[in-house]
Amino acid sequence: MGISSRRVVTGAATALLLCLTTAGTGAAEDQPLGEERPAMCDRPETWYAITSKEAVHVPSRWNGTDYKDGPGGTMSETVTKGGIISADVTGTGEFKAGKLIGEAKLSVSGSIGARVTVTPGHAYSHPVSSRKYGHLQYGSWGYDVKWKRYRSGSGSDCNTVELAHGSATLPTSAVGWRFWETSS
16 A cells, blocks of 8 residues: 555544544533533423412401491400302413412411301400490401412523412411401
């Protein structure tokens, strides 16, 4: 074999080695050294987040659970009519109230529900300051919450996007009377 034949074979072998070296055997070799691979998300996901909460009295709002008396004296009342206090969920965008209530039950209070039943019979008595009017209102000791619904991307697009947001008044299983006074 002459010198020119050896050069052709050596040149072809060198080209083949360079080709195999740069092709690599997997995606990890495709990345230049010193650079991190982009993050990969397994699949798109959606979730709800409670962004704020405030303990509130959620009134029952039907006859037999809201009273005013005075001026002065003592108020004594009894729940005379039963009913249901339901969650009130509002928002913009697409959301499911049941999923939101489930998240609030996990992150705010285990006693939160979509509704609570009020039964007749719970009596309460409270003194009213002279020249003041007393107010009694029956209801649930619940929460006002602000919420957001998010989605994460899939593949190399793991960006979080807000899909919906809103507020909700959520009752709990704790029910009772709320008392306050006014001048008129």
